[in-house]
Amino acid sequence: MTKTPPYYAVIFTSKHSNVTDGYNEMTQQMETLAKQQKGFLGITSARDHIGITVSYWERLDDITNWKQQSDHFIAQKKGKSTWYDWYDVKICKVERAYNFNAPETTV
Amino acid sequence: MTKTPPYYAVIFTSKHSNVTDGYNEMTQQMETLAKQQKGFLGITSARDHIGITVSYWERLDDITNWKQQSDHFIAQKKGKSTWYDWYDVKICKVERAYNFNAPETTV
Numbered sequence: 001m002t003k004t005p006p007y008y009a010v011i012f013t014s015k016h017s018n019v020t021d022g023y024n025e026m027t028q029q030m031e032t033l034a035k036q037q038k039g040f041l042g043i044t045s046a047r048d049h050i051g052i053t054v055s056y057w058e059r060l061d062d063i064t065n066w067k068q069q070s071d072h073f074i075a076q077k078k079g080k081s082t083w084y085d086w087y088d089v090k091i092c093k094v095e096r097a098y099n100f101n102a103p104e105t106t107v
Numbered sequence: 108m109t110k111t112p113p114y115y116a117v118i119f120t121s122k123h124s125n126v127t128d129g130y131n132e133m134t135q136q137m138e139t140l141a142k143q144q145k146g147f148l149g150i151t152s153a154r155d156h157i158g159i160t161v162s163y164w165e166r167l168d169d170i171t172n173w174k175q176q177s178d179h180f181i182a183q184k185k186g187k188s189t190w191y192d193w194y195d196v197k198i199c200k201v202e203r204a205y206n207f208n209a210p211e212t213t214v
Binding site: 017044054086089092 | 196
């Protein structure tokens with residue numbers, strides 16, 4: 001994700017319940033669906049005791065559209081309260097971005 | 108983290124190198140140090156194949172101050188290129204936030 005700011009990010013932080021049935025299939029399908037959306041820029045996830053998923057979007061409107069579609073998708077698949085003890089969503093404007101890459105080592 | 112927006116977030120996404128010596132001690136000390144900083148609001152982390160750490164701050168200036176202090180701290184401890192193949196930093200303004208808590212189940 002090397003786009004120059006400004007763009008937008010959704011930070012989704014969550015704690016899983018004990019019910020994981022169908023969860024992995026749902027997230028894979030959600031990710032596939034997200035990538036087809038207008039304004040989608042990228043997505044990264046990590047999970048240990050909690051999960052953090054950050055998706056990146058060109059405009060705020062793209063996030064609103066995606067929220068409507070993803071809420072509908074999850075509702076169709078299974079109640080969201082089945083999979084999560086809690087979750088937290090933050091909608092952000094990315095104002096600055098920089099990165100670091102270690103120099104390649106030759107063997 | 109239930110503060111009403113606007114406030115600021117730093118999304119730190121990273122890929123570890125094979126060198127982990129001293130890393131856990133450093134992150135614990137960094138977290139302790141962050142919590143003592145002016146404007147610090149909270150921090151969450153998750154790691155599997157990549158790591159995502161999000162820290163939250165009251166103002167952009169707080170992030171600038173923390174960056175200067177944390178760069179110095181890491182430089183004192185060990186070259187950052189030792190621990191990371193790459194990392195990516197995004198400075199964001201949190202514009203909206205909402206959360207969900209599953210209803211408590213009584214047994």
